[in-house]
Amino acid sequence: MEAEEAEAAAPRPGPRRRRRTAVLIGGAAVLGLIAGGCAGYLVQVHRAPTKLPSLAQPVVAQAKGEGPEPLSAARDRRVKTDGDLRKLLLEKPRGARDATRLMGRDGWLDLAAYTSFYEKPGEMFGEIVGDEFRRAAVTGWLVGRTHEVEIRLVQFRQEETLAAAENVENTQYWVEDEGGTDSWAIPGSGNGRVYVHTRPETKPGYLPVYTAEAHAWRGDIGLEMWITDTKPISKAKIMDLAERQMERL
Structure with a gap:
């Protein structure tokens, strides 16, 4: 009983806990290196000096022949992902209409629009800036009257951290924590x-959602995809969209 109460009282990890934990682990590693260096110095100071090898080294002849051919634009992923990010999004199915709640302009989501989806946009704005947000592309469509799809590709610069992976992993943590949720790789x-x-979301006077x-x-791009409907959504439907979108990355 006491263990259950202690677990309930424990704070839940924040949305960026993985990145902060990585920083703490990195700090511990530095302390370990310093301690190891001190111990190594004490050992080395009592050893006799070792004669250094000659600085003269044999000259290595350059290999003959041409180097490997550069990758074509079709095979070079950097060419694809550094181009128009919107072209990597799935195309709207034939007969579908534009999504009714889609934000952004001309298929782009700026940082302010992207962070507006969070419960605390102001706080998340600073977090995403720190994560080296580069750009985000968005598309969506409506099939029938209630079946709506939204897809976002969020790209990071990743000069300091692997932000795409960290953001997706954190999102996955919170999604899996929701009750009545089934998941598949x-x-x-x-x-x-x-x-x-x-479990649908319900509100008096509205249909369940x-x-x-x-x-x-994949690389520096995170995929975020949602389907909403007034009827239960099958695993096959969301899996088909996710697989086809990942193939384009």
Whole structure:
């Protein structure tokens, strides 16, 4: 009983806990290196000096022949991901209409629009800036009257941290923590998962809303995908979209 109360009282990890934990681990590693260096110095100071090898080294002849051919634009992923990010999004199905709640302009989401989806936009604005946000592309469509899809590709500079992976992993943690949620790995993604929420969101005077989502990353791009409908959403539906979107990355 006491263990359960202690667990309930323990604070839940924040949305950026993984990145902060990595910093703490890095600090501990530095302390370990300093301690090891001091011990090594004490050992070395009592040893006799070792004669250094000659600085003259044999000259290595350059290999003959041409180097490897550069990758074509079709095979070079950097060419693809540094271009128009919107072109990597899935195309709207034939007969579908534009999504009714889609934010952004001309397929782009700026930083302010992207962080507006969080419960504390002001706080998250600073967090995402620190994560080296580069840009975000968005698309979405409506099939029938209630089946709506939204897909975002969020790209990071990743000069300091692997922000795409960290952001997706944190999102996956919170999604998996929700009750009434089933999840499956996205084949071939290595890290991505789809989620089907079996409990609808309800509000007096409105139809129930079911949700399924997918979160994955590849390189410096994170995938965020949602499907909403007034009817339960199948695993096959969200999985098909997620697999096809990841193939384009």
